[in-house]
Amino acid sequence: NRLKMSFEDREKLAKNPVAKRLFEIMRNKQTTLCVAADILSATDLLNFAEAVGPHICALKTHIDIVEDFNPNLIQPLQQIADRHNFVLFEDRKFADIGKTVEYQYSKGLYSISSWAPLVTVHSLMGPGVLDAIKSSDGAKARGVFLLAEASSAGNLISENYTKDTIKMAEQYPELITGIVCQSPLFTNNPGFIQLCPGVQLENKQDNLGQKYNSPLTVVLEKGADVAVVGRGISQAPEPAVAAEKYKKILWNAYLERIKT
Numbered sequence: 001n002r003l004k005m006s007f008e009d010r011e012k013l014a015k016n017p018v019a020k021r022l023f024e025i026m027r028n029k030q031t032t033l034c035v036a037a038d039i040l041s042a043t044d045l046l047n048f049a050e051a052v053g054p055h056i057c058a059l060k061t062h063i064d065i066v067e068d069f070n071p072n073l074i075q076p077l078q079q080i081a082d083r084h085n086f087v088l089f090e091d092r093k094f095a096d097i098g099k100t101v102e103y104q105y106s107k108g109l110y111s112i113s114s115w116a117p118l119v120t121v122h123s124l125m126g127p128g129v130l131d132a133i134k135s136s137d138g139a140k141a142r143g144v145f146l147l148a149e150a151s152s153a154g155n156l157i158s159e160n161y162t163k164d165t166i167k168m169a170e171q172y173p174e175l176i177t178g179i180v181c182q183s184p185l186f187t188n189n190p191g192f193i194q195l196c197p198g199v200q201l202e203n204k205q206d207n208l209g210q211k212y213n214s215p216l217t218v219v220l221e222k223g224a225d226v227a228v229v230g231r232g233i234s235q236a237p238e239p240a241v242a243a244e245k246y247k248k249i250l251w252n253a254y255l256e257r258i259k260t
């Protein structure tokens, strides 16, 4: 049972290099916190990454929302990620035919595959998307979080879609880092990491359909390994303080979960 296993044991079973790296970072930094850096200015994004860096295992970006984006943003972002030992994670949610995804992933203004070892992908369009990510130009160590469930109210994902998404992931153990979901899904592969967004202490929802669970709930009841916290940290008066608080709650919940 994955939920009772330590990250150390699961690291040995992971076949994807980014999953291995994430497990290692989580153990060493004692953090399962991924911060969603949904920030509109390049300078603010860098300052934010620097502030929360010590407390996170991954920084999740939506790079296309940065209003003054310039490719020069990437190098300092990478330096911050190296210095604080976290993974850059572009939440692009690829959902097109394989060839188009290949271009979106490795070409264009953002050239995602050159700097983001982790990306998100929708299973909707079929496994051609995964083949495209696998064979595209860019850095070699790459991983995919496949979306099997969503945190938003009224989303159209059915139980079968979720099950078939897990099956698709299991066909690509070398490429898949893990699954984005909201419940403790059954997978035969304990090397997969479960990523759970929609996490906040203050609110139960926003005004556009987002639904939140507490950090304790996602780890102990929903099976989250890594929790994604966005506005709970980015809109806190002191993001670094908030990040540390979420980190501690999440890590203690993980220790509690694996305790026999």
Ligand code: 6AU
Pocket: 036, 038, 091, 120, 147, 149, 150, 151, 152, 180, 197, 198, 199, 200, 210, 228, 229, 230, 231, 232
């Ligand atoms: O904590 P928030 O609500 O400020 O931010 C949540 C972040 C956003 C969403 O794009 C993302 O998490 N997200 C995702 C993914 C893949 O990360 C999936 C999902 O079902 N719900 C969700 O909110 O950056």
